[in-house]
Amino acid sequence: MNSNNVRVQSKLSEVLKDFVSFFQFSKEQEQKFFKELEGAIILNAIGKIIDQAPEDEQETIKQHEFKTTEELFTFLGTFVSKEDLEKTLDKSIREVTERLLQKL
Amino acid sequence: MFSIEHSRQFEPEDPESTEATVENIAPDELEQLRGEAVEVAQDLLQDEVKSLEKKINVSDTLKSIFAGVTIGGAFYTWAKMFGLDIEQFIIGNVSDRSSFLGLQMLIGVAGFTATHFVETHIKKKLNSLKNKFGSVLKNEKDND
Numbered sequence: 696m697n698s699n700n701v702r703v704q705s706k707l708s709e710v711l712k713d714f715v716s717f718f719q720f721s722k723e724q725e726q727k728f729f730k731e732l733e734g735a736i737i738l739n740a741i742g743k744i745i746d747q748a749p750e751d752e753q754e755t756i757k758q759h760e761f762k763t764t765e766e767l768f769t770f771l772g773t774f775v776s777k778e779d780l781e782k783t784l785d786k787s788i789r790e791v792t793e794r795l796l797q798k799l
Numbered sequence: 800m801f802s803i804e805h806s807r808q809f810e811p812e813d814p815e816s817t818e819a820t821v822e823n824i825a826p827d828e829l830e831q832l833r834g835e836a837v838e839v840a841q842d843l844l845q846d847e848v849k850s851l852e853k854k855i856n857v858s859d860t861l862k863s864i865f866a867g868v869t870i871g872g873a874f875y876t877w878a879k880m881f882g883l884d885i886e887q888f889i890i891g892n893v894s895d896r897s898s899f900l901g902l903q904m905l906i907g908v909a910g911f912t913a914t915h916f917v918e919t920h921i922k923k924k925l926n927s928l929k930n931k932f933g934s935v936l937k938n939e940k941d942n943d
Contacts, residue, residue, distance in 0.1 A: 704907055707918045711899045714921050717928065718833050726898040731840040733902045734868030737877065738847035741864070745854050761860045764867030768880040780881050784909035791843060792917050796924045798839040 732795065739787040740780075744771050747779070832928075844868075874905050883908050 715725055745756055752774050761767040775783075824832075848865055855861060867876070878885040885904045906914050 703911060703914045703918070704903070707906065707914050708903060710918045710921050710925075711903065713925055715899070717925055718836055719829060720833060720836075722898075724833060724837050728837050728840045729899040729902050730868075731837075731844040733874060733905055734865075735840070735843040735847045736902075736905060737868045737874055738844070738851055738864070742847065742850050742854055745851075756855060761855070762863060764864055765876055765880070767860070767864060768877050772880045775881075777881055777883065780883075781909055784905065785913040788906055788909050788913045789916055791847075792920055795839055795843060796920055798842070799836060799924060799928075 732791070736784070736787050736791045739791055740783050741767070741771065743783045743787060744775055744780075747783070748774060874901050878904070878908060 718724075720728060745753070748756065748771075755770075759770075761770065844865075848861060851864065852858070852861055875885065877883075885908060887907075906917055
């Protein structure tokens, strides 16, 4: 990670801490809030990856019963590149963050 | 009753400032705000579960995915599967790991633009909340 990214990540940490301090969440609420937000972003990204999957992979997704998160991630990893994953995550983060902040 | 001095503290002198304080918000109003924030996060997650339900169409699977993402560590697993180095996104003292670490790593992996986007939008929201509560306090003063 270059120094610019370290600086931006540090700022992000500070902003998130300010956010937490503004709401004065209890530890339990704070944990719940961030876990669910993280979960929403991950599920949103999974949905986007499925939408982008080739037709034959779409068929597998519909027919195969994935039993664990790991199994699903491994399968998705067979047709998603690291770059595509980063782009998809970027889109999901923007979408979910915007929806969160609009509703607050 | 809030004093003029208190309401002035909420006027944002620096629009870029992210300094957040709730010391002058009524406790019940703060409790409501806090509860709403957690509910919104829950709603967002439920919306995504419903959306995936339509795409995968296997309820047991969804339960396991849902459990996987809410118990935490799902992104860690995800990152390992895709060969992403997430340790580099852990900032500061590891013993001081906060609950937003997972979110921070996720945003870090998505790169500079996502990080900057989230930081900017949360900062704006904080300022608007400070403005909102500042206005409430000013109105109370006007009514005195």
